[in-house]
Amino acid sequence: VMVERIDNKVGITVAAAMVSKYINDVDEYINYTNQIKDAVLDLAAKIIPEREVTCQVNVADILEKELLFLTITGTSAEAGDDGEVGRGNRSNGLITPCRTMSLEAVCGKNPINHVGKIYNILGTEIAREIYKRGEGDILEAHVKLLSQIGRPITDPWVNSIELIPAENVNFASIEKIAKEVSEEMLSKESLIDLRKRLIAGKIQVF
Incomplete structure (x- = not known):
């Protein structure tokens, strides 16, 4: 499609x-x-x-x-058109060259500490939750997470959030929403829950 x-x-x-x-x-x-x-x-x-x-x-x-x-x-x-882990293996099932996306395939990676898997899913979930809490004030939310060897998963090296507000919306108010969601979903408790959902097969990975 x-x-x-x-x-x-x-x-x-x-x-x-x-x-x-x-x-x-x-x-x-x-x-x-x-x-x-x-x-x-x-x-x-x-x-x-x-x-x-x-x-x-x-x-x-x-x-x-x-x-x-x-x-x-x-x-x-x-x-002869076949492959192991290909273009369709984005965590949300979409191939979006004109939109922010990761080139990291999610499948085949451990759900405990492989940031290629965890941050891929987490970035999507953070963006969706920010959009949801915006209740129409946020038109788009884009989240980029980058780790570094030796850093805890709860503390990304880069946590970049881009927001597109609706007209006449105070940016400070939606920035506050984004920060709150990010802090909540990068907490240890939230990440443990994410791991459990991945292991239980409750999260779409392709």
């Missing part, structure tokens, strides 16, 4: 290969792609009702030549 937003317009492109043995003909294939499109637009209407959303499914299809996005096994390994 690829998503682009320009101002209030959101364009969603879905590449959904279908296992050929389950598709009887072109009409059935088209019916499934339409169902996917409808499901995406219905979900978008619930999540971002204020946006103008469009959706395209399997845009490389050439229907008149019956060139469709089909697969035999259900994996892109058929075409």
Whole structure:
């Protein structure tokens, strides 16, 4: 799934290969792609009702030549397009080259003290909580955490928080929210809880 937003317009492109043995003909294939499109637009209407959303499914299809996005096994390994830990392994599942993101994959790292895993998750959770507590006064929150060998996880070498306020909002008030959230979520108790949730599989890691 690829998503682009320009101002209030959101364009969603879905590449959904279908296992050929389950598709009887072109009409059935088209019916499934339409169902996917409808499901995406219905979900978008619930999540971002204020946006103008469009959706395209399997845009490389050439229907008149019956060139469709089909697969035999259900994996892109058929075409040699495979990998171990790839682009999709961001902790929030998104690939955002025009937005702040970490190049560190979360999977395969220990949840006790590997900051590549912990800070990735924690940065996202801090940003979400700041945005939530802003109650509309904060349009965006971006959190960057950087560790250094020998430093406690509760004391990042860099803890950078960027805020975009709504119009006519006093910046000092939202700065106070950001500091409070950061201090709370970098506490020893909060980090122990984060570890427990990671070990229990309660946190999305890709």
